Amino acid sequence: MVEAIGEGVSKFKVGDAVFGEASDFGFGTMAEYMAINENALTLKPENLSFEEAVTLPHAALLAWQGLVEMGQIQQGQKILINGAGGGVGTLCLVHRQNL
Numbered sequence: 825m826v827e828a829i830g831e832g833v834s835k836f837k838v839g840d841a842v843f844g845e846a847s848d849f850g851f852g853t854m855a856e857y858m859a860i861n862e863n864a865l866t867l868k869p870e871n872l873s874f875e876e877a878v879t880l881p882h883a884a885l886l887a888w889q890g891l892v893e894m895g896q897i898q899q900g901q902k903i904l905i906n907g908a909g910g911g912v913g914t915l916c917l918v919h920r921q922n923l
Contacts, residue, residue: 825839825840825841825842826838826839826840826841826842827857830859833862834862835862835865836862836865836867840867841867841868841870841874842865842866842867842868843865843866843868843874843877843878843880843881844860844864844865844866844881845864845881845882845885846858846860846864847882848864849861849863849864879911880915882911883910883911883912883914883915884911884915886911886912886915887911887912887913887915887916890912890916891903891916905917
């Protein structure tokens with residue numbers, strides 16, 4: 825939950841429910857409060873709890889990097905996902921189905 829915003833912040837307002845991935849911004853997400861660049865966050869969908877939302881960012885970004893950035897996957901391609909038991913593999917399956 826956004827408690828305060830700094831000068832120049834335009835994406836969020838106090839009270840917004842947010843979640844994100846902080847690895848490009850110095851980590852530190854084990855704290856009760858943290859100051860972080862607004863680009864590390866996005867609005868939390870209303871239908872997700874904070875506990876559900878927190879499970880997504882790191883694995884989802886790794887899946888995206890593997891499939892889209894490194895793998896350059898295109899619609900209609902077939903891929904083998906080896907080891908889809910963890911977060912990254914599972915989210916690769918979800919992403920692939922949405923192409």
